[in-house]
Amino acid sequence: MTTAHTTELRTFTKLEPVRGDLIDVYAEVRAPLLHLPNYAVTAFGERLDRHGAEPGFAAVLAYAGGHPVGYVYGNRIERGDRYWQRTAPEPAQEYTSRPAVALKEIGLRPAWRKTGTAQRMHDAFLATRLEPYVTLMVNPAAGEGKVHALYRSWRYQDIGQSRPSPASPVLTVMIRATRM
Numbered sequence: 001m002t003t004a005h006t007t008e009l010r011t012f013t014k015l016e017p018v019r020g021d022l023i024d025v026y027a028e029v030r031a032p033l034l035h036l037p038n039y040a041v042t043a044f045g046e047r048l049d050r051h052g053a054e055p056g057f058a059a060v061l062a063y064a065g066g067h068p069v070g071y072v073y074g075n076r077i078e079r080g081d082r083y084w085q086r087t088a089p090e091p092a093q094e095y096t097s098r099p100a101v102a103l104k105e106i107g108l109r110p111a112w113r114k115t116g117t118a119q120r121m122h123d124a125f126l127a128t129r130l131e132p133y134v135t136l137m138v139n140p141a142a143g144e145g146k147v148h149a150l151y152r153s154w155r156y157q158d159i160g161q162s163r164p165s166p167a168s169p170v171l172t173v174m175i176r177a178t179r180m
Contacts, residue, residue: 006064007062007064007115007120008062009060009120010060010063011124012058012060013057013058013059014052015049015057015059016052018061018068019048019049019052021071022059022061022068022071022107023045023048024068025061025068025071025107025108026071026105028109028110029107029108029109029110030044030107038168038169047104051073051074052073055076056075056099056101056131057073057074057075058074058125058129059071059072059073059125060072060073061121062108062112062117062121064112069111069117070106070109070112070117070118070121071105071107072103072105072106072124072125073103073105073125074102074103074105074134075102076099076102077099077100077101077102077135078099079097079098081102083135083162084096086163087160088161088162089160090160091159092159098133099131100131100132100133101131101135101178102134102135102136103122103125103134104136106118118150126178126179129178132177132178133175133176133177133178134176135175136151136156136174137164137171137173137174138151138174139171140171141169148172152174154176155176155180156174156175156176157174157175157176158174159173160172160173161173
């Protein structure tokens with residue numbers, strides 16, 4: 001089994017230098033779902049380009065032997081952002097009164113799962129953030145519920161649901177403090 005100790009984490013604040021790496025990892029991570037419109041590589045590329053142009057964009061990628069094996073990326077969201085507008089019930093003002101960071105995607109190649117790499121990327125991403133809260137959306141069916149449970153083990157709490165697009169499944173919105 002591969003270990004997390006053989007990965008190098010790199011942080012980026014511009015999309016262009018790592019766009020190809022993100023798409024390559026995404027295509028392998030989501031391979032079983034790529035036939036669904038919301039998960040198609042082209043749909044991901046469009047979302048990625050939009051997110052990469054938004055304020056506060058950052059990405060942390062894990063590399064092994066110079067090859068990308070995983071990523072996490074997100075950006076800052078403000079009160080009134082469409083992220084919050086699509087969340088039901090309306091999130092508590094505690095979460096929306098100040099900017100928050102929205103963790104938009106985490107992806108890790110299958111051979112690197114259960115190595116601690118996902119949490120290392122996640123924690124490295126949060127280490128540079130100034131926002132008091134981090135939020136994410138998860139498909140509760142992902143990994144037969146294991147992904148949702150993983151986020152709970154990282155101290156995220158469910159606060160609502162969202163359906164970001166007509167092609168998207170209903171997602172669970174989760175939140176936690178950036179510093180634990």
